[in-house]
Amino acid sequence: MYKCSKCGQEFEDDELLVKRNKKKKEWTCIDCFENEEDFYWIKLYEVVCQVNKVDKLNIRQITQLKRMKKEDKLSFVQMYYCVLYMDLVDKISSSNEKDGIGLIPYVIDESNAFWRKKWQLEDDIENLELKQKETIIKTKVTFKKEKEKHDLNFDFLEGCEDDDK
Numbered sequence: 001m002y003k004c005s006k007c008g009q010e011f012e013d014d015e016l017l018v019k020r021n022k023k024k025k026e027w028t029c030i031d032c033f034e035n036e037e038d039f040y041w042i043k044l045y046e047v048v049c050q051v052n053k054v055d056k057l058n059i060r061q062i063t064q065l066k067r068m069k070k071e072d073k074l075s076f077v078q079m080y081y082c083v084l085y086m087d088l089v090d091k092i093s094s095s096n097e098k099d100g101i102g103l104i105p106y107v108i109d110e111s112n113a114f115w116r117k118k119w120q121l122e123d124d125i126e127n128l129e130l131k132q133k134e135t136i137i138k139t140k141v142t143f144k145k146e147k148e149k150h151d152l153n154f155d156f157l158e159g160c161e162d163d164d165k
């Protein structure tokens with residue numbers, strides 16, 4: 001469990017949280033950010049560090065990312081998920097681009113399509129599971145009723161046997 005130190009909200013994973021304070025000990029959730037892009041800038045920074053196995057990005061990398069937002073009109077949210085996607089499909093290691101940042105504008109459409117499809121699929125599965133649960137509950141109720149009937153019949157038979165004696 002991850003808990004936001006500002007609002008106290010709890011989360012199952014750290015997808016919607018970042019460590020924002022200087023000591024990087026406490027989590028802050030996305031809802032506690034005034035601006036979603038500020039949140040995703042931190043997420044993007046972290047994921048680029050992570051895929052490149054470094055603690056910090058250099059000025060060139062930071063400038064490159066910020067320029068993409070301005071010049072290529074990409075949002076940090078999109079870029080964050082794009083880096084996740086590139087890592088997932090091993091795009092960075094198989095390219096000549098060392099840190100993968102330069103690839104973002106070329107991969108962004110593919111990444112957006114991937115996530116859209118994935119989330120749609122997850123929604124569909126969730127709906128399906130809900131429907132299945134409903135069916136299971138209905139089946140259970142029917143089964144219980146039948147069992148009760150059966151028990152009743154059984155008692156009745158037992159009574160008959162006693163009468164025979």
Ligand SMILES: [Zn+2]
Nearest residue numbers: 004007029032
């Ligand atoms: Zn919060």
